[in-house]
Amino acid sequence: MAGADGFDAVVVGSGPNGLIGAITLAEAGLKVLLLEAADEFGGGLRSAALTLDGFTHDMCATVLPLARASAAFRDLALDVEWSFPQVQAAHPLDGQDAVLVHRDVAETAAGLGSARDEIAWQQSAGATARAGYGLVDSLLSPLSVPRAPLRLARYGVLGALPATVLARALFGGERGRGLLAGMAAHSMVDLRAPITGGYGLLLAGLAHQVGWPVVRGGSARLAAALVARLTSLGGVAESGHLVRDLSDLPPAGVILLDLTPSQVLAVCGGRLPGGYARRLRRFRYGPGVFKLDWALSGPVPWKDPAVALAATVHLGGTMAEIAAGEAEVAAGRHPERPYVLTVQPCAADPSRAPAGRHVLWAYCHVPNGSTVDMTTAIEDQIERFAPGFRDLILARVAHDTAAMQRHNPNLVGGDIAGGFSGWTQFVSRPLLAPHPWATPLPGVYLCSASTPPGAAVHGMGGYHAARLALAGGGRAVRRDATVRSG
Ligand SMILES: Cc1cc2nc3c(=O)[nH]c(=O)nc-3n(C[C@H](O)[C@H](O)[C@H](O)COP(=O)(O)OP(=O)(O)OC[C@H]3O[C@@H](n4cnc5c(N)ncnc54)[C@H](O)[C@@H]3O)c2cc1C
DSSP states (O other), rough: OOOSSSSSSEEESSSSOOOOOOOOHHHTTTTTEESSSSSSSTTSEEEEOOOSOOOOSSSSOOOHHHHHHHHHHHHOOSSSOOEOOSSEEEETTEEEEEEEOOSHHHHHHHSSSSHHHHHHHIIIIIIHHHHHHHHHHHSSTTSSOSSSSSHHHHHHHHOOOOOOOOHHHOOSHHHHHHHHHHGGGGHHHHHHSSSHHHHHHHHHHHHHHTOOEEEOOOOOHHHHHHHHHHHHTOOEEEEEEEOSSGGGGGGSSEEEEEOOOHHHHHGGGGGGGGHEEEEHTOOOOOOOOEEEEEEESSOOOSSSGGGGEEEEESSOHHHHHHHHHHHHHTTTOOOOSSSSEOOOOOGGGGEEEEETOOOEEEEEOOOOOOOOOOOOOOOHHHHHHHGGGGEEEEEEEOOHHHHHHHHHHTSSSGGTTTSSSSSGGGGGSSSSOOOOOOOOSSTTEEETTTTTSSSOOOOEEEEHHHHHTTTTSOOOOOTTTTOOOO
């Protein structure tokens, strides 16, 4: 089908942002063609039997609170089954019970070990959850007039702080501090840097507000449901189609690129004006990840059995330890005892593995482009809180940063966030502009996680880019205009 004329819009890349962008355009009546380089659609939403037959592994995203909360997904009513773990997240600590994040704010707060910290959790994470969709929408549309300015301002006072400063200010004990640090470390930013507290608070609030669910059967089911929605709206989706240059595309008035800046530079060739191209070249990618997937003969033997009830487990111990590990990565080094983000999907969805067996994945952050094998460091952290874990391993697959990028060209140097997510690139993704999704090329828009609001499965990059294109991008989009090689 590609190469035929008659499309109003072409979307390059079928990650959640590309898919939501394509659906938003199709819902507005545009005839959309979606082109994906890989054999499967979904980008970060792909699942495969990576290790052994009968074991379903998510290659990237598994735990999807923002796909429940974001405006782009909320009203879609997709045909997927959401599975919630009994405990939203767990944070084991040496020599004591793990800290558990429940859907209920009070139940979570009660586990923090002191009245002061209990109140602090209610007033920080609890208040974030109570701020509801107004706050979520404001944060996921950071360049729009905020939907809930007062709630955003209240959140911003705390959220602007570095996670280490915020955690010390809020909590007297290690349980609250470690918990917030584990949440904030999802950002892949040095926890001593501004706004990392905000990442932690948002994730904690979402655990209470919408939960941290997985999609039954694997995240690829969500991608399939999005593709089905697109085709039901008359869109055409084609996989196995690598776009090397804009001239590969059929004529269309709107082009959305679900790509990061270095790929945009390659695909647009010399068509981009020099100043804009230079700014894209200055875009900063963040650290990479080293990821392991395992097939296990049984559940992970956590010292605290309650950890088995959580799909997401933050390993790294105290705040000081996690912050030190992340600071090492930010400085371009490999921590001996890294923060390990561990996901046990079977806690929410036993269908991922044969009866009694389990799948597990974990990654740690590493410097961008790292080739260091972190298998031992990651498994040592799991053994620390679950002795005997290694005895359960039936099969293991490792992905270093190069393997991550081979799997998905958007993971440049293993960066899974579409670019450094510190305050300097929070809204200036990929550059500081009122409409960073627009490019100087008429009708051509960026929509990946390298645009606001950044990483995670929320689809809002695609949503904003598509809406801007439909509004004309500040200029009238000529539906009959053709963007071809110059
Ligand atoms: C290991 C890992 C774990 C993660 N865990 C979570 C999680 O639990 N929860 C969460 O919310 N987020 C998670 N994320 C982040 C999330 O997956 C990403 O933020 C999200 O997928 C970004 O969406 P996107 O549409 O911008 O790009 P992507 O999902 O990266 O999709 C880009 C697509 O474009 C395609 N493409 C690239 N170049 C071309 C080309 N030239 N021609 C055609 N197609 C092209 C790629 O093949 C890919 O399919 C995780 C990511 C990784 C890697």
